[in-house]
Amino acid sequence: MRIAVQVAELRFATEDGVLVFDGLSFGVPREGFVWVVGPPGSGKTLLLSIILREVPPASGQVLLLGRNLRRLSPGSFREIRRRVGFVPESPVVLEKRSVRENLEFKLRAMGLRGEQADEAKERALDLAQLRGLEEFRAEELDSLHRLRLALALALLPETGLLLCDDPLRALEPEEGKGLLATMEQINRAGVTILATASNAAMLEQAGFSRSSDPNHPRRLVFLRELVEE
Amino acid sequence: MRSFLFLTRDYLRANARQAGFLLAWVLSIVLVLTSGTALVVLPPDGGGTTQITERFLLLSLDPLVSEAEVARMGWEVGGWPGVLGVTFRFPGEQEPVPIESRTLVVEIQPGGAGDGVAARLAGMPGIRAITPMERSVTRLGMPSGARIGALVALILSLALALWLGFRISSRGRRLWSAEWAVLRQSGLSPLYLRGPSLVLAFLVGIVAAGIYVGLLLGLQSLGSEILIHHVPELLDLIPLALGVAFPVAVVISLLGGFLSPHS
Numbered sequence: 001m002r003i004a005v006q007v008a009e010l011r012f013a014t015e016d017g018v019l020v021f022d023g024l025s026f027g028v029p030r031e032g033f034v035w036v037v038g039p040p041g042s043g044k045t046l047l048l049s050i051i052l053r054e055v056p057p058a059s060g061q062v063l064l065l066g067r068n069l070r071r072l073s074p075g076s077f078r079e080i081r082r083r084v085g086f087v088p089e090s091p092v093v094l095e096k097r098s099v100r101e102n103l104e105f106k107l108r109a110m111g112l113r114g115e116q117a118d119e120a121k122e123r124a125l126d127l128a129q130l131r132g133l134e135e136f137r138a139e140e141l142d143s144l145h146r147l148r149l150a151l152a153l154a155l156l157p158e159t160g161l162l163l164c165d166d167p168l169r170a171l172e173p174e175e176g177k178g179l180l181a182t183m184e185q186i187n188r189a190g191v192t193i194l195a196t197a198s199n200a201a202m203l204e205q206a207g208f209s210r211s212s213d214p215n216h217p218r219r220l221v222f223l224r225e226l227v228e229e
Numbered sequence: 230m231r232s233f234l235f236l237t238r239d240y241l242r243a244n245a246r247q248a249g250f251l252l253a254w255v256l257s258i259v260l261v262l263t264s265g266t267a268l269v270v271l272p273p274d275g276g277g278t279t280q281i282t283e284r285f286l287l288l289s290l291d292p293l294v295s296e297a298e299v300a301r302m303g304w305e306v307g308g309w310p311g312v313l314g315v316t317f318r319f320p321g322e323q324e325p326v327p328i329e330s331r332t333l334v335v336e337i338q339p340g341g342a343g344d345g346v347a348a349r350l351a352g353m354p355g356i357r358a359i360t361p362m363e364r365s366v367t368r369l370g371m372p373s374g375a376r377i378g379a380l381v382a383l384i385l386s387l388a389l390a391l392w393l394g395f396r397i398s399s400r401g402r403r404l405w406s407a408e409w410a411v412l413r414q415s416g417l418s419p420l421y422l423r424g425p426s427l428v429l430a431f432l433v434g435i436v437a438a439g440i441y442v443g444l445l446l447g448l449q450s451l452g453s454e455i456l457i458h459h460v461p462e463l464l465d466l467i468p469l470a471l472g473v474a475f476p477v478a479v480v481i482s483l484l485g486g487f488l489s490p491h492s
Binding site: 052078081082084086087088091092093094095102105106108109110111113153154 | 231232235236239407408410411412414415416417
């Protein structure tokens with residue numbers, strides 16, 4: 001099975017010498033949907049920052065869509081980065097612009113126009129379940145739909161891998177289920193998802209299970225146990 | 230390139246909300262250029278209105294003399310002792326007198342120092358006639374504090390221009406902070422995203438220099454008589470000022486833009 005993200009023997013220490021990761025290893029198969037679960041402060045956000053090459057690890061390897069991050073030139077990394085969507089812990093959307101204008105802004109900023117841009121926009125609207133809300137301004141949306149808009153933005157322009165940092169954190173249980181359904185739909189469309197969460201309960205109810213098989217497509221892994229994996 | 234133009238246009242549109250500050254930024258740079266010019270042009274000694282005598286030799290040139298030859302001649306004569314300056318005039322120009330044919334205007338020192346120049350010129354080929362002329366010029370009586378005033382204005386306006394640049398760029402970043410964050414999440418580099426704010430600073434510099442040049446040319450065409458009699462140095466300075474205004478204004482505006490925080 002092809003791997004979308006492979007983290008091997010990752011080691012990271014803070015400036016104060018606190019060892020956050022020491023030999024961390026795990027993988028996410030292509031078209032898989034993996035949750036990394038850990039309590040606040042366990043390094044979930046840091047892990048995603050390392051995968052996005054925003055923070056360098058002390059040692060270890062990260063393979064992103066089959067390419068070793070350490071060996072990628074800035075130009076090659078930019079090419080790969082275009083195919084990786086990211087939803088941070090506090091997602092930002094353009095409050096004063098409509099849902100449609102939000103998506104068009106990102107598409108045009110990434111250099112896409114015309115038919116190709118229209119197709120990408122329609123796909124993002126469908127996958128993020130934002131149909132019927134195209135003309136609503138972002139500031140008029142509730143928390144769930146704002147997160148869906150953040151997901152739609154992250155899907156543009158040609159995302160094959162989606163990284164989400166604790167997207168369920170600020171949602172009510174019902175909203176969380178709604179967002180999870182949206183993420184499932186995105187995953188079914190062929191987008192690999194690596195997300196983090198502080199609590200595994202809702203995810204276990206949704207059918208995600210702990211597995212030691214690195215090729216398991218719907219896997220729930222716990223950050224504290226990853227070092228030993 | 231197309232995406233950068235789109236981002237720049239979007240950033241400029243967001244900054245339309247601080248149009249008043251942008252106008253103040255432009256005017257502060259115009260003030261820097263104007264006070265800098267005044268500092269150079271105003272006589273250093275100050276004092277009251279004075280009457281001075283200027284002496285010229287007008288060299289009417291042979292039509293067969295090439296432009297390269299005229300330039301070489303001007304360069305050579307300009308280095309002679311007793312010569313203050315040499316300028317070429319086309320027919321129709323008005324300074325220092327109405328010119329009827331291609332003429333080299335040689336300004337010589339008043340008194341005896343310039344007396345030998347006419348004799349040396351008489352032996353040069355390509356000169357049809359040498360016409361000496363003198364004129365009396367009234368120099369504007371500048372109070373001695375005028376230069377100090379210009380210096381103070383220069384320092385204050387420069388400080389104002391840099392502060393406004395910093396403030397506008399910082400506020401511009403706040404007005405565009407959500408867009409900045411969305412684009413950073415998409416992996417675009419901070420350096421690339423800084424581009425639109427630098428384009429805005431560049432445009433401010435260009436507009437400021439344009440206004441300054443317009444003022445200078447307007448002054449030259451509308452008030453040349455007054456300028457000739459009161460601040461003749463300004464006329465000599467205009468070509469230099471036109472050349473220097475754009476780079477100086479752009480450097481000041483970009484400096485203001487660079488001072489703003491990166492994120």
